Amino acid sequence: MTAAAYSAPLLDAAGLGKRYGGVVANDGIDIRLDKGRVLGVIGPNGAGKSTLIGLLGGAIAPSAGRIHFEGDDITALPASERARRGIGRTYQIPRPFLDMTVAENLAVGQFSLSPFISAATATAERRDILDRCGLADAADVKARDLPLLRRKRLEVARALALKPKLLLLDEVGAGLIDSEVSELIALIRSLMDGERSIIIIEHVIRIVKECCEGLVVINFGKVLTKGPTAEVLASDEVSAVYLGTSHGGTAKASPIAVPSTTDDPAPSPSATTAPVLALEGVSAGYGQARVIHDLSLSVMPGQVVGILGTNGAGKTTLAHVISRSLPVTAGSIRFAGNDITNEPAHSVAARGIAHCMEGRRIFASLSVEENLEVAARHVRAAERKLRLERVYALFPILAERRNSGGTSMSGGQQQALAIGRALMAKPRLVIFDEISLGLAPVMMDRLYEALAELKREGLTMLVVEQDVERALDLADTAHIINKGRITLSGPTSVVRADERLRHLYFGTEE
Amino acid sequence: MPALxxxxNALISGVLLGGMLALTALGLSIILGVLRLVNLAHGEFLVAGAYAGLFLLQWTGIDPLAGLALIGLVLALIGYPIHRFLLVPLAGKGPEASMMTMFxxxxILQNLFVLLFSADxxxxxxxxxxxxxxxxPISVPQIFVMGFVISVVxxxxxHLLIARSRxxxxxxxxxDQPQAAAIIGINVSRVHAFTFCLGAACAGIGGTLIGIALSFTPTSGASxxxxxxxxxxLGGLGNVLGTLVxxxxxxxxxSIGGLTLGDGYRDLVGLVLFLAMLSVRPQGFLGHRA
Amino acid sequence: MTVLTSQNTPQRAISIRSPTIRIVIACTAFAVLLAAPIVLPAYFVEIGFKLLIYIVLAEAWNLLAGYGGLVSLGTSSFFGLGAYVTVGLINHAGAGPLQALAASALAGIAVAIVMSRGLFRLRGLYFTVGTLALAEALRLFVINVPWFGGATGLFVTVDLPEIAALFRYATLLLALAALVMALATGSRFSVLLRAVRDDEDAAGQVGVRAFRIKLAAFIVASALIASAGGLQAIKLGAIEPYGSFGLQWSVDPLAIVIIGGLGMRFGAIVGAVLFVAIGELLADYPELHVAITGVTLILLIRFAPRGICGLAEAALRRRGAAPREARP
Incomplete structure (x- = not known):
């Protein structure tokens, strides 16, 4: 232990904060990291983890706080200067240089930092990095032609080409199968050379468990707790944040002897009636990346169906497929007896599917009331007024703020508005996508009370949710989606008791 | 120092002419704001409106001011197929493709004007x-006042259409959110088509007014x-009344530029101001990312 | 076009790999061009000069738009600037043509540096609009400020070199442009430039100082365009704002590159040859020529966004791929 090692930490971020309008993404976060250490950052979706990466990497300017790197204040430095000082980051959604080859993607960092590096050295370094990241065979492939998972590897490789002193990994493990997770862990471990420091943001708990010495848990943009990895992971508080606030003894119930199989996912509480929604062998994705595969499910009238799964499993993609805002590559979708596979989103809405989208998507230039009214289409004024009053009865706060701008409200109020907007169409089916994202528990409680009320009124719902307990409390049936396929379905009581559920979320699956 | x-007079004609400019700018602004399209053919729409006014008068004897609604309709009818057949197929190919197509x-239009109507x-x-x-002491051509009133109306x-109507x-x-709009049942492509036609109509009607108040050539559009x-x-993108201001x-x-530096400087003043605004405050019309 | 010689790269059918061979071919081509005016009839020298100027402009525009993602409609501002600086220096400072051309290149660089601060704040479409405004502002400035002869323009008051000599100057300028482009598009710099084009933010995250990279490309392109403008002015012997700052000087290079192939190494040359050929065929109907250019642009953007070279490359790749698959 030398004197130098005892001096200032490599990274010292104090009181970091970022607000977007009324929404606080990060609030007073302190992170210190010594040279050669590996720190994990975990927390639910929308907790502000990616914002933190952006603040450290320089892509986002902080509203508060200071960042010191190797003792220098780098708060005001742009991303390029931070990269030159040795901070390398990855993007959660990969952003490779699409029209360049994989090797060229790496060369950007090399040539930018050391323009006169010898060609042989540069080539050798690239080859080494590509080998380590499992991209050796793709060196001359255009990044545009890489599938999503390989693009994620390229993110890591490109950051490594900077030879960073501090590496920021933003959910590089999401969507990987277990053997790939093992490879990734091996890669991260090989980077732990006692010199390089790494911050890992991750939902795949196994990676965190096996790579990180310490953990920071972020929730609602604040540090919830921090400490040695094993201690933090064992705490009930952290478990609650992940599985949901109402997490309790139910999960300890003994496994049911007959688990539902993936072959027959269609639940049938009322076999006599026809399903209101039926998906048959649906596949879909974005560009080259296929996100959901050969997926079938059906929803009965009056039924509440929960769609559960980890980040990147394909839940939101599924929601967009059903509301027809994303084309399908295979399969068919029927709604109320009609084939809607090739219908545009707006006519599907007219048929009675409402989609309360992830991220709320409130219209900023419309007032609260206009945001609601715009969704009640082709309806007489009296009827519209009636529906408006119903929504206001459900969420009185919206009535109070009816003339404010749609996005001037807090996150929870905006979510209430998004739910209200979906109801204004008097839909036959509502898709609720991650309505609890980034909300305080008290607000989640209120929103789920409203959903329970809607259920009592007989509304058919598809609830996409990362908060497992809340979704299971509300739903009649649940489907667990993993890597774009349904891996477990059944009545909520069965799903709740299935060991695989907890495994899925904490990555203890074999 | 010129007389008071x-x-x-210069200030007042500046205000009046500015009102007419605002009407034409509105056409550019709503197309940019709603379709996210830099309509580089906007100037030609404006000139097309001026020619429409000219030939309406020459062929039918209808006063262009009386025929403004007709001219607006004609421009909208020209705009529709442009949107339908040139722009819609480029959806998803990036903003540059649409912009270059409009370029x-x-x-094409500029040279068509020259071929059909001569370069006079x-x-x-x-x-x-x-x-x-x-x-x-104030004396301005009547058309300045009439054009201003029509433009403001x-x-x-x-503004009322956008702020109040369904x-x-x-x-x-x-x-704001094209995808979310489609999901709640708005036929976004129809909204786009209508907006494009409305933008073309604004440009055309403004063009007629300017064609009466000032003169024009087939190549006036660019400026x-x-x-x-x-x-x-200056007015802020997406702000209809701001455009008027x-x-x-x-x-x-x-007007001030023309008065103090010479008449030829009128347009230069606008451009220099534009470039200066861009370098000082690009977010003036960069409210959204391109 | 790839800068990196990575292991076991499959040889591409169309590119001539060996740098020595490339240099020999290029030198021979330029030697032939330098000798051409002796044997060619005057008409062809005239057309050849036009072609050379267009290739230089198109190479510069391709560097900005194709490699740097900076879609400019401001080519005419630097073209006109070069023309006025050249004529001014020849008339008033007794400069020779080469000195005057070098000075206009420097003037182009100076204006590029001054304007870069404002222009580079604009991304994508807004950059394009900014460059268009710059061209228009410069033209109005030249018309109105009394030093430049107003709308009538200026005449070169000294004896002008012959067309054969001008052709050789243009050849030298093209050689310079080719050299610069070879360096800018086949070097480590090109890797950085294309990274900025593909994703400026991501480039920043790997240490690229995007502003400097864009500025370097902008300076090189501006210097080339300004020299070409000066050369054109010497050839005409007279300049006026509507001609030198005319929108056509912004449109033509753009059309040439889109026809030839945006971001393609030979896009500028292929496009220029076609463009000049069509222009000569329709020489008596200039408006029709421009209108046809517009139609071509719209069609290519829609159906062949990578231009003629892109189509050719795809065709060659298909032909090259088919027999390879046939083999066991």
């Missing part, structure tokens, strides 16, 4: 274009395109 009444259209400088000859209206009408709500929703950009930057401010500044 000269200054006063191609702009040079034209003016729509109406008595009210020359007869001044006098209030004491139309701008306010568009279509306006759909339009704002589509501009109006840039002037209108300057108006949008932006137009008036620019009109007055142009």
């Amino acid at each position: 009444d000269v200054i006063l 191609g259209l702009s040079i 400088t034209r003016a729509i000859d109406r008595s009210y274009a020359n007869v001044p209206l006098e209030f004491g 139309l701008i306010v009408a568009v 279509f306006g709500r759909d339009l704002r929703a589509s501009a 109006y395109l840039l002037t209108d950009f300057a108006v949008i930057v 932006g137009g008036i401010v620019l009109g007055v500044l142009q």
Whole structure:
């Protein structure tokens, strides 16, 4: 232990904060990291983890706080200067240089930092990095032609080409199968050379468990707790944040002897009636990346169906497929007896599917009331007024703020508005996508009370949710989606008791 | 130092002309705001409106001011197939493709004008274009006042359409979040088509007014395109009434520039202001990412 | 076009790999061009000069738009600037043509540096609009400020070199442009430039100082364009704002590159040859020529966004791929 090692930490971020309008993404976060250490950052979706990466990497300017790197204040430095000082980051959604080859993607960092590096050295370094990241065979492939998972590897490789002193990994493990997770862990471990420091943001708990010495848990943009990895992971508080606030003894119930199989996912509480929604062998994705595969499910009238799964499993993609805002590559979708596979989103809405989208998507230039009214289409004024009053009865706060701008409200109020907007169409089916994202528990409680009320009124719902307990409390049936396929379905009581559920979320699956 | 009444006259004609500029700029602004399209053929729409006014008068004898609604309709009818057959197929190919297509259209139209109507400088000859209206020392051509009033009325009408009507709500929703708008049942492509036609109509009607008040050539479009950009930057993108203010401010500044530096500097003042605004405050019309 | 010689790269059918061979071919081509005016009839020298100027402009525009993602409609501002600086120096400072051309290149660089601060704040479409405004503002400035002869323009008051000499100057300029482009598009710099084009933010995250990279490309392109403008002015012997700052000087290079192939190494040359050929065929109907250019632009953007070279490359790749698959 030398004197130098005892001096200032490599990274010292104090009181970091970022607000977007009324929404606080990060609030007073302190992170210190010594040279050669590996720190994990975990927390639910929308907790502000990616914002933190952006603040450290320089892509986002902080509203508060200071960042010191190797003792220098780098708060005001742009991303390029931070990269030159040795901070390398990855993007959660990969952003490779699409029209360049994989090797060229790496060369950007090399040539930018050391323009006169010898060609042989540069080539050798690239080859080494590509080998380590499992991209050796793709060196001359255009990044545009890489599938999503390989693009994620390229993110890591490109950051490594900077030879960073501090590496920021933003959910590089999401969507990987277990053997790939093992490879990734091996890669991260090989980077732990006692010199390089790494911050890992991750939902795949196994990676965190096996790579990180310490953990920071972020929730609602604040540090919830921090400490040695094993201690933090064992705490009930952290478990609650992940599985949901109402997490309790139910999960300890003994496994049911007959688990539902993936072959027959269609639940049938009322076999006599026809399903209101039926998906048959649906596949879909974005560009080259296929996100959901050969997926079938059906929803009965009056039924509440929960769609559960980890980040990147394909839940939101599924929601967009059903509301027809994303084309399908295979399969068919029927709604109320009609084939809607090739219908545009707006006519599907007219048929009675409402989609309360992830991220709320409130219209900023419309007032609260206009945001609601715009969704009640082709309806007489009296009827519209009636529906408006119903929504206001459900969420009185919206009535109070009816003339404010749609996005001037807090996150929870905006979510209430998004739910209200979906109801204004008097839909036959509502898709609720991650309505609890980034909300305080008290607000989640209120929103789920409203959903329970809607259920009592007989509304058919598809609830996409990362908060497992809340979704299971509300739903009649649940489907667990993993890597774009349904891996477990059944009545909520069965799903709740299935060991695989907890495994899925904490990555203890074999 | 020119006499006080000269200054006063210049300022007032600046305000009046600025109002007409604002109407044309509105066409550029709503297309940019809703379709996210830099319509580089905007200037040619404006010139097309001026020619429409000219030939309406020559062929039918209908006064262009009386035929403004007709001219607007014609421009909208021209705009529809342009949107349907040139722009819709480029959806998803990035903003550059649409912009360059409109640029191609702009040079086609410019040269079509020359081929069909010759390169001569034209003016729509109406008595009210020359007869001044006098209030004491102030004397401006009647058309300036008429054009200003018509422009303000139309701008306010568009403002009300966007701010109050059901279509306006759909339009704002589509501009904010096209995907979310489609999901709640708005036919976004229809909104886009209508917005494009409305933009073309605004440009055309404004073009007719300017064609009466001033003169025009087949190639006048480019400079109006840039002037209108300057108006949008001053007024703020997506702000209809702001566009009116932006137009008036620019009109007055142009008048001052013309008065102090010489008449040729009128347009230069607008452009320099535009470039200066861009380098100082690009977010003036960069409210959203391109 | 790839800068990196990575392991076991499959040889591409169309590119001539060996740098020595490339240099020999290029030198021979330029030697032939330098000798050409002796044997060619005057008409062809005239057309050849036009072609050379267009290739230089198109190479510069391709560097900005194709490699740097900076879609400019401001080519005419630097073209006109070069023309006025050249004529001014020849008339008033007694400069020779080469000195005057070098000075206009420097003037182009100076204006590029001054304007870069404002222009580079604008991304994508807004950059394009900014460059268009710059061109228009410069033209109005030249018309109105009394030093430049107003709308009538300026005449070169000294004896002008012959067309054969001008052709050789243009050849030298093209050689310079080719050299610069070879360096800019086949070097480590090109890797950085294309990274900025593809994703400016991501480039920043790997240490690229995007502003400097864009500025370097902008300076090189501006210097080339300004020299070409000066050369054109010497050839005409007279300049006026509508001609030198005319929108056509912004449109033509753009059309040439889109026809030839945006971001393609030979896009500028292929496009220029076609463009000049069509221009000569329609020489009596200039408006029709421009209108046809517009139609071509719209069609290519829609159906062949990578231009003629892109189509050729795809065709060659298909032909090259088919027999390879046939083999076991």
